[in-house]
Amino acid sequence: MDRTFCSYDVWGQASASGAAPLWRAPSQVELPLVKVLADGTYASVVINPKLRGARRDRVLTAAKAGAELDPQDGYLMHVIEYKCPTGTATAPVS
16 A cells, blocks of 8 residues: 555554555654564554554554554554655766
C-alpha cells in the first residue's frame, strides 16, 4: 500500500486476511522503537489511535517485552527506513 492509504483499520484488515502488509509511510508517522534488529532495521508497533495515555504506554511496554498484542490494541511491524532520491540534482553550469 502507498502512504496515502495507511491506517490502523486497513492494517488490521490486511493482517486478519493472512496478508503481511507492506507500506510506504510518510515520515511524520510515529513508529516507536521496539527493538533494533541485526540488519539495522527495527521492530515497531502501530498502536490503535483510539488508545491514549497509560493504556497506549502499556501496549508499547508489552510490545517491547515480546508479548503477543491484542489486535484491538496494536500490531507489531518491521520497519525499513529509506530515502528516495528526489531527482533534483543539477549538473554544474559551465
